[in-house]
Amino acid sequence: xxxxxxxxxxxxxxxxxxxxxxxxxxxxxxxxxxxxxxxxxxxxxxxxxxxxxxxxxxxxxxxxxxxxxxxxxxxxxxxxxxxxxxxxxxxxxxxxxxxxxxxxxxxxxxxxxxxxxxxxxxxxxxxxxxxxxxxxxxxxxxxxxxxxxxxx
Numbered sequence: 254x255x256x257x258x259x260x261x262x263x264x265x266x267x268x269x270x271x272x273x274x275x276x277x278x279x280x281x282x283x284x285x286x287x288x289x290x291x292x293x294x295x296x297x298x299x300x301x302x303x304x305x306x307x308x309x310x311x312x313x314x315x316x317x318x319x320x321x322x323x324x325x326x327x328x329x330x331x332x333x334x335x336x337x338x339x340x341x342x343x344x345x346x347x348x349x350x351x352x353x354x355x356x357x358x359x360x361x362x363x364x365x366x367x368x369x370x371x372x373x374x375x376x377x378x379x380x381x382x383x384x385x386x387x388x389x390x391x392x393x394x395x396x397x398x399x400x401x402x403x404x405x
Contacts (some may be wrong), residue, residue, distance in 0.1 A: 256328045263348025263390040267377040269281065283368065291342035299361065314357050319348045320338040339392045345385030352378030 274295050278284070278359040283294040300313075313366040332340055353376070365374040 254329070254332065255342050256327075256332060259341065259344040260325065260328075260348040260351065260402075262345070263381045264351040264355070267349065267352030267381070271352075271356065271368070274366045275364055289370065292368040292370070293366050294374050296365040296368075296374040297360075297362040298365050298374075311312060314354065317350050317354045317357070321347050321354065324350075332394055336392060336396055338386050339396075342385040342388035342392060345381045345388065346386075349378035349381030349385065352376070354383070 257386040274293070278293075280295050280297050283292045285292050290317070324343050328340055328343050353363045363378075365375065365376045365379070367376065368374045369381075
């Protein structure tokens, strides 16, 4: 099943990048890649997006774990009845969620590394979650809007 492979692939890629950063850098260390525009910066984030809910690791683990379980079950059970873009979005969000959940459960924090200076530091899992959310928004605009119009 392609959607399970997407979930696992995102999680593995995220894990590999984080292991590389963790093994070769110290927390707080930053390496310029594109001058002042882009750095690889090792950050340990104990919160969620933009460090929200910092210090609430147990809550983040429980909520994230529950949402991911629902997403994975949904992808497995409903894959024949939904558009591919919707299933891709859920798979990307689940894969990214699992990547960050793995960190939280193992270390109590999430490893972030992509630093543009003007934006909070983020990781591969975050990219997958945001991409999944963007695809979900496209799905809702394109497909859900058509269903809504038909009902009226």
